[in-house]
Amino acid sequence: MTRPLDPRTRMIHDGTDRRAFGEMSEALYLTQGFAYDSAAQAEARFDGSDPGYVYARYGNPTVGMFEDRLASLEGAEACFATASGMAAVNAAMFSQLAAGDHAVAARALFGSCHYIVDTLLPRFGVETTLVDGTDLDQWRAAMRGNTKLCFLESPSNPTLEIIDIAAVAGIAHAAGARLVVDNVFATPCFQRPLELGADLVMYSTTKHIDGQGRCLGGALLGSAEIVRGPVLEYMKHTGGALSPFNAWVMLKGLETLHLRCDAQARSAEAIAAHLSGHGAVRRTLYPGLADHPQHALAMGQMTRGGTMVSFELADKEAAFAFLDALEIAKISNNLGDAKTIATHPTTTTHQRMTEEDRLSLGITPGLIRLSVGLEAPDDLIADLDRGLAAAGSS
């Protein structure tokens, strides 16, 4: 048997579909459609007996290369790329649920995912239950005869809570439901939900996979039965396709994903250790730190603590003083970017939640979420110290 190739090698080559000119860099097929050789071939494309492309809403060669390369990284049978992460979440839910079904999700969710589960699905007759994702008894108690789907993200945004993916997959499957995991914070480099029992993995490729803040994109990965079945059917008719240009940018992003994620995680580890010893910081949340409440679980299902660090300052005034004193890190709300980004969830990404809901998730007015970038770690630590000095004297 030949030795299996390391993912770092596969991300440089897999999915490449080299055509007429033997081009080295993957071609950008900026085309909506495809000309057929004959009327019979057009007929065969439409009835599926000829597997060639028909229309870019559900298939394009550049998008296909991106899907194949990402599927190789994830170890998934199939991938469907979408216009954004939210298009992927939407497809995961609406392609698999119908009126009368029930879905269960962890309460600590990305804001728009929360909106789909809590507001949109009930509007279409799907009952939903939100649970504390870290409490397996709540998952068990929430299961009903008509539960079809469970949804979670781990680590969660922005408090970096860890949910036991294998355990929730077991509970979901025992109830006849499927598990969808939003793996954006962990990245495909550090966590493999399909191996832990998840049925579908979702990415906002806007984040680490682009990694340079250029394009929106998303993806769903899992078995061919689900991805080439209900997901493809839904996407084909509802139009959330990834543009070929964005797919091309992200295909190149995959070539450097491991390098970037490793470097960003290494800096995040150093920054988390630094913050946890700093007098102005009340609490540092990082799954890779030994004092994280679920450190053992995190290290059991992730290979590293990831590129995100959250921490708590005294109050909103201290948080704003910290942010305004930063010179390298940018105040923004993307994550996974080469540029370090600091976010104040209470007043931005989680502003629309009630204060009670925020506090129940641990989103206090002093909480800062940091997406650690590719700058030199010593420069970042000096920048954070500048912010912390300002926070301490606010």
Ligand SMILES: *Cc1c(COP(=O)(O)O)cnc(C)c1O
């Ligand atoms: C950004 C993000 C999404 C949504 O992705 P978009 O590409 O912005 O639509 C979903 N989940 C998590 C955890 C995210 O960070």
